[in-house]
Amino acid sequence: MAVDYLVIVVYLAGMLAMGWWGMRRARSKSEFLVAGRRLGPAMYSGTMAAIVLGGASTIGGVGLGYQYGLSGAWMVFTIGLGLLALSVFFSARIARLKVYTVSEMLDLRYGGRAGVISGLVMWAYTLMLAVTSTIAYATIFDVLFDMNRTLAIVLGGSIVVAYSTLGGMWSITLTDMVQFVVKTIGVLLLLLPIAVVKAGGFAEMKAQLPTEYFDPLGIGGETIFTYVLIYTFGMLIGQDIWQRVFTARGDRTARWGGTVAGTYCLAYAVAGAVIGTAAKVLYPKLASPDDAFATIVKDELPVGVRGLVLAAALAAVMSTSSGALIACATVANNDIWARLRGIVRPEREQHDEVKGNRAFILLMGLAVIATAIALNDVVQALTVAYNLLVGGLLVPILGGLLWKRGTAQGALASVAVGGLAVIGLMATYGILANEPVYYGLLASLAAYVVVSFATRPTDAAVLAAWRERLAGRAPAHDNASETVSEQVPAAQ
8 A cells, every 4th residue: 555645645634735835825815715716618617517516426426336336426416407407507607707606796786784794604514514525534544544534534634724724715726626636546547447447337337237227317306306406506606606606717718717627517417327337346245325425446456556546536625625615704704703793804904804714714714623523414414504505595696697576675585485394394304305305495585575575676786797797808806916916917
């Protein structure tokens, strides 16, 4: 394993080095939080694919393939569908808004009264998303070094917190590009063909496994529908995803770069399911489906390649973890803390903005590590996060983009009713039940429509300003002193 260890150590050292390099570029709030809104198609596509394909998509995707066969691809497939829908239908408008958070978008659309409540819901979602990614370090480092769970979480989490705090979105963008390349080589180009060959090829896999393993709908229609509701719609409204859209340098980059990333996710989904199916042939009696990825990597891959594939798994976890962390810190600082204290910093106080956001990344990072150590069930934590996101925020966000009659009171009622309904229904039906998100979403929609019709329409001046921002004709509120960083060419 010495060569494998060396590969991992070099990879981790490279992540920290890129964090240090990114710190030198993050001279303004815009540079620190959204990479100066200057990413070109190549970097935008790579980093967008990296953030949405995390540990759940890699280790969990293979596990679903082990359990259900090819239909195990549906979870990751619906993530890709959501990213495609976001890119084709909404990304250009989102990028033109020139905001930093989803709550800022809601304030622009509804007149400045939805920010704190929606910020609290989004903060809870991004925090739990970061926690679930951080917990996954325990699995990977246990395979690598037979390491204690707490120590593994602290080690993996500390590296992500370090490079994220140093350079913000620039560091995360650079590391995500490396992670995208490592995942592509490790999972798609190495593990996928090796797993199929070791299992004897597709003909042998079909001979060894039940026919339902090759049924595209074998996982069940209700499960697929739930995946669409949670993950496809979740991709449309998550702060971690929107914050990447904000990094695009223009409409075409956001639309076409996101489309490429979404298509990549579809291929990654199928690859994970095939790897899991091959693992079922090789190891038919594993204690847990989630052990399939680690087992096939440890037992079937040659030295060096094994280290690269484990680095790919680590890359998948780190990309999602860092993206969720900066999203969590951005929401906590800009949507909650600054609003509650009534702080409106002058634009000229550029460095204070960077220091403040850097401090919040460090603070949220420590909170994420501590919470990850305390929690054990990744699936439950992730389910709570997505139920709150979809049940509380899907309706007011999409309603604001698509329905001009929606009002601030309707949006607030939708967030409150949907969020409380989801929490209450999870307590009644159980966290992993489908009913909380189904009924919570319906309650949110009903509250939005009824209250919007019962209250005065949004002020015409607010809607006019909103349309100007959507069209890209109104000035953004980025810091004025960003002219220094604008000298740097757009990243390709």
